[in-house]
Amino acid sequence: MSYTLKELNYWNEKIESKVGEYGLNCYPQEFDIIDYNDMLSYQVYLGMSSMYPHWSFGKSYDKLKTLYKYNLVGLPYEMVVNSNPCTAYLLKENSLLMQILTMAHVYGHNDFFKNNRVFKENTEAELTLEKFKIHSDRIRKYVNEVGYEEVEKLLDRIHSIKLNIDLLKFLKENGQLLTWEKEIIGIIIEESSYFIPQLETKIMNEGWASFWHYRILNELEIPQGMYVEFLTRHNAVIAPSKEKINPYYLGFKIFVDLEKRYGMERIFEVRAVERDESFIRRYLTEELCEDMKLFQYRTDDKNFIIEEVWFEDGCKAIKDTLCKNLGLNSIxxxxxxxxxxxxxxxxxxxxxxxxxxxxxxxxxxxxxxxxxxxxxxxxxxxxxxxxxxxxxxxxxxxx
Structure with a gap:
């Protein structure tokens, strides 16, 4: 590491002070520093330190490790768990500036988890880590009692529709299932329900965290030698993609525009009550569509054909397409x-x-x-x- 824990604590205290000044309302924050092998594991297990056994996790780990080895994907700089206290994992290989930026970004996520209504209504942050540990222990218990192969077969089937929660509930309540099968279905329903708010608010959540890391680091008085790296890293995070919508970019641009037009109080209100679909429909303006040069295309054999652009009625069509592919609308x-x-x-x-x-x-x-x-x-x-x-x-x- 090119930094000491004492330096991280120093910058974390400065960030927390700014968090308080701006009125961000966070859970107590805890950071763990881990290496890239551990980060791969946490990425596969969705940030949970305790997960039930299933072959798909090992498959995902090997795939991610191979892609990382050949520089086809990058590792996340951090992972944040919606829990109370809020747990975040920082990649040990990060530079000091990257750790500072990442910690500020984490506090944005923390505030979003605690205050957005989708999370408040559908998750219990105080019970998160304990609940996942209990679920893991129960499934391991059934592995010992009925055999790994039988449990794995059932998990394979459940995983194929794990986001269709209403259908899973119907099967659990009305199907010809054994007690252990019903309990495992109930476990997957609970865990899927925990992750759905993250699917439903990806653009808002990442945009909010990016908005705050940018605002906080601009006022932290970081050393001049770090400032160029800060701008480089920030611009990389919110860079538009040629192939798909970057949620960091889109969310950041909308929050910056909202703060400019309506002020700080309004963006806190938006953070509290919206989800991605309503966020896009209400606040992605024609001006923003033009500024970001958004367009919609389709493929015809080997050709790409542009269908809609940002001007005239194109913005509405683009928003409709975006919303159709957000969160649960994508399944x-x-x-x-x-x-x-x-x-x-x-x-x-x-x-x-x-x-x-x-x-x-x-x-x-x-x-x-x-x-x-x-x-x-x-x-x-x-x-x-x-x-x-x-x-x-x-x-x-x-x-």
């Missing part, structure tokens, strides 16, 4: 329509986006494994109503 909405003689009928809420039928069929097989009877999924393909049917034996057919 198919599947509803339970009824049950006949044990046979389950599901319906895909069609919004212009068709299901990939191979994936739909494989997912139905996973559901049949838990439901143990025939399942029919109603959807649309090429403008016509169709049914994807999975028999009790796991055979797929289309009507």
């Amino acid at each position: 198919p909405c599947i509803k339970v329509k009824g049950e006949r003689n044990g046979k389950l009928i599901l319906e895909h809420v069609y919004d212009g986006r068709e299901l990939e039928l191979n994936y739909a069929g494989e997912t139905l097989k996973n559901l049949v494994y838990m439901w143990k009877e025939k399942i029919t999924l109603k959807t649309q393909l090429n403008g016509k109503a169709i049914e994807v049917i999975c028999s009790k034996e796991g055979e797929i057919s289309y009507v």
